[in-house]
Structure formats: structure tokens, C-alpha cells
Amino acid sequence: MDIFRLDERLARDSVLITKLGLCQLRLQNDKRWPWLVLVPQRNGMSELFDLTPLDQAMLTFETNQVASTLKDLTGATKINVGALGNIVRQLHIHIIARNEGDECWPGPIWGQGTPIPYADDDKHDFMKKLGGAL
Template sequence: MSVFELDERLARDSDLITVLGLCQLRLLKDSRWPWLMLVPQRAGMSEVFELTPLDQALLTFETNSVAAALKTVTGATKINVGALGNIVRQLHVHVVARFEGDPNWPGPIWGFGKPEPYDDGSRQIFINKLAEALSS
């Protein structure tokens, strides 16, 4: 059995917030959008259908919980959820809060402009609010 290792690109571009039942919950290092990522801690997975049925159910539950918490915290116009993996093949799910008038609205966030890092204070406030919403 292989050991789970986080792809170095995912590690470089995000910070660990917490570990849920199945997934690492990570915050992307780009403050232009409240942008979270779930990474199932299963080695060698690149597609949702490769997970066991139980892990598929857990991933769906965790994705929906995170999306609902993100909507609560941000009041976003739309929550975008996607598992693309064209560049980084390791299975991961993006959960992004979008707002009318945000950078590149209504277009995609990928490849648009340059990431803008969080300052430590706003990053921590966001994480605290998210943790509170997840525990409700």
C-alpha cells in the first residue's frame, strides 16, 4: 500500500488549514478570491471514481460542508466547485467563492493575473470564521 504524499505544487500554492475525515482542507495563497482546496489523503488517486464508494461519499460530504461554510462566511454570489487536475494530476477539489465584479468575473480564475498573497491578519480572520462555520 502506498503512502499519501501531497504533490509539491499543491503544497507550494496552498496552506493547510485542517484535516477533515478524508481530506486536507487547504487555503490557496491568492487573496483575490476566497479559494479553498480539498485533497483526499489517498495515494495515487487522480479521479473521483478511483476512490472507494465510501471515500466518494466522504468527499461529497466534505465538499458540500466546505462549500456551505464558505458561502456563509463570504456571502458569495456563487460557489464554484471543480476537480480539474489537468496540470496537477493528484486528486483535489477546488471550492471558490465568486462575486459579481471580482477579478475576471464571470470568467474563470485559472491563469488570470498574478496571485495576491494574504496579509497574516486577514488570512487568520478568514480561517477563524471558516472554522466557526464548519463547526456549526
């Protein structure tokens, strides 16, 4: 089996929290929103339908598990889930906690403002809480 290769932009902009059954769970390094990214550990995938039916089911399960946990953990008004891939072609799913009154509410967050990186302690605390909740 091929060694999984993560797109360099995903690696640069996020940090690994844990590996689930199919996906890497990563924290986007932008503290303006609790923003997670699931990356199926399958090379050469760019679309959901590129995955086998079993992997599609596993991705749906992991997405729902992470989204539900993120909502419980943050008390978010809304959880946004999306797979865009216009810039980073490697298949990945964004899971973002949104709240009324956040910087871009109710609009989309992509391309808005300048990312604000987490302080190391804040990043590790959030990752530990999330990992424990999963």
C-alpha cells in the first residue's frame, strides 16, 4: 500500500489532532473559528465519489461524529460542513463552528480577513478537549 501523502498546503495550514479510522483529523490554524479538517487517508482522491462505497460510508460517519462533537464542545449556532477543493484538490472536508455575530456571520469565511494563528497553549488545550470528547 502507498504511503499516504498530505497536500503541502493542508500540512502548512493545519496541525494533526489524531487519526480516525479513515481520516486524519486536523485543526486549521485560525482561531477566529473552531475549524477542523478531515482528510481521507487515500492518495489521488479529489471527489467524494472517488472513494469506494465503504470509504464513503466511513467518511460520512466520521464527519457526523466530528461535527456533533464540535457543536457540543463549542455550543456553536451552526456547524458548516463543506468539501470545496478549488484550491487544494486533495479530498478534504471542512467542519467549522459558526456563531451569530462572528466576524463573517452569516456569510462564508473563505477568503475573508487574515487568519489569526492559535497561541501554542490555546491550540493544545483545544486539541486535547476535542480528542478527549471524541
